[in-house]
Amino acid sequence: MDVTGTLTAIGTALSVVKQLTEIDAHFDKADLKLKVAEITSALAQAKLGLVDAEEVIRAKDSEIKKLWDQLKYKAENTTRLDSMLYDTEDGQPVGRPYCPVCEEKGSLIKIIQDLVGPGRLFNCPKCKSNFGHVSVWQSKNGNY
Known part of the structure; x- marks a missing residue:
């Protein structure tokens, strides 16, 4: 899941939480359980998205380090002729x-x-x- 999908999942979870805060006394248990299940699903998707984002960030950090090492090597150990x-x-x-x-x-x-x-x-x-x-x-x- 990409960052946009993760943010969407978090937004969905927050909107369901908002709906729960607006609950009135006539809301039955089945509806309440459904809303809690929706929140759980949305937060699970958000968590998976954050794990994916962390992997992408680590890969990019590794690539950046490799490029910096190459630049340092070229600057210190090479010449152009x-x-x-x-x-x-x-x-x-x-x-x-x-x-x-x-x-x-x-x-x-x-x-x-x-x-x-x-x-x-x-x-x-x-x-x-x-x-x-x-x-x-x-x-x-x-x-x-």
Whole structure:
């Protein structure tokens, strides 16, 4: 149940409670039991809706944390050179770049070199984008 449905269920329960407060002496037990059942049902729906809303909020909080972590990582550990994002070592680009297509979609995926295809071009293993020839920077310890 979404937030709107939850608010509707709470509103229904409140309107039934209002009807109960306007009860007169001639109201019989069957009508009273019916109104209490309506309140119980509406409040149960509201409770389920709030549980669903809590799950949605937790999922969104988790996604926000993941995005903040990515932003922090990118700010502290990467540099951009010729429109490609690289890891850094002492402020200099190191290794293979990240796929800019996947980066735009929120993923940091390093591109790979196709060793069997003609020209040994670089491709993204996830989105399959082809980047042709790109610069690969060697680190101080000799790794790529």
